[in-house]
Amino acid sequence: MNTPYHHGNLRQALLDRAIKTLSEKGVEGLSLRGLARDLGVSHAAPLRHFATKVELLNAIAVEGVGSLIAATGGVDANPPGVARLRAMILAYVDWAIEHSELHHILRNPDVMRHASDDLTALLAAFADRQRQEIKAAQESGWRTDTDPEVLFLHLVSLTAGTAIVTTEEVYQRRVAAPETRSNVEASIDLFLG
């Protein structure tokens, strides 16, 4: 038979295709039915894997945060300290540039508004990691006279902000062209150095 009754791995196929569509048409341009059409299955097939559109977006966000955590976890080879903190921030920004569709999802208030428990747990885990790196950097002598909570707030804000500015089209022309990555590093070093 040309098309088997069962797709094989529809769930992952939906996720992959959805991410692709999202990067082209955004959240409002993404439809479960369109996805089904693209993959050659019936219009209600996606509902077997994601009961609602919100659930699909959440699953994508979960995949995104997982990918982000993996990317920023790759710097653990460095010894704890400012250098590793720096590597983590840059890994975040680079990840956002490379996976801008996923980053957009995580930045979309309409998606995060309905964040599942899984998703918020993952985000909390990442926040803990950031807090931990701050602590390690302070223990190695960096900014020992500053409240760790203030440093944490600054870190999270600066990281998120830099990722946005280097990723979103509206800013790219005006603030940070992709080729000005050296400026990004210099900006981060204003905080670290």
Added chain:
Amino acid sequence: MNTPYHHGNLRQALLDRAIKTLSEKGVEGLSLRGLARDLGVSHAAPLRHFATKVELLNAIAVEGVGSLIAATGGVDANPPGVARLRAMILAYVDWAIEHSELHHILRNPDVMRHASDDLTALLAAFADRQRQEIKAAQESGWRTDTDPEVLFLHLVSLTAGTAIVTTEEVYQRRVAAPETRSNVEASIDLFLG
């Protein structure tokens, strides 16, 4: 007659009601037909003022940026310099807290993806203002040895990031509770001081 044929000022009523709905249900929960129902007009009446939903969102975003510019412009009483730069950043963050629905709109990639020329022009104007304040602060002796473009990138990133972190629900519990505004100031001063 009970309800006059002409509404009077449907355009502004649509904008106001849309902002209210947005803060409760988000972009996907906002519908032109629902708006029409809420205001007691026919389902197609809104189209006379906003031909598409995207157009309505753009108009809201324009109103938002205008409001933001006005808010940050209120600090012009201060003489140019670091103090005024500081006031501008804090005015931005405070504006984001107070008008979080508008801020969310401006942070929604799905909205900014279809930004109109009006909107991008306004955003450019605001970016120019930020660049100008950086220049003024440097002329008053602040961080004279740093590339202005790097400072500008840092300012935009930190401002946007802080506004997000203090505004978005996902962060509020974890990073910055509303009552920790003193931490926000301390965080900003890491950059300014």
Added chain:
DNA sequence: CTTTCAATGTTGACGTTGACTACATGCTGA
């Protein structure tokens, strides 16, 4: 004061979507 006309609102229609239900198919393990 009329006449005209652009702005504004209404009605009805069309295609698409998310979501529900009932049903069909196929894999797997008892």
Added chain:
DNA sequence: TCAGCATGTAGTCAACGTCAACATTGAAAG
């Protein structure tokens, strides 16, 4: 083998965005 569960299909419904045709109104032009 075959019972049961996961997965896919088909049909339906209300809501939505958008369009076109028509109605009403106020204001400008004569």
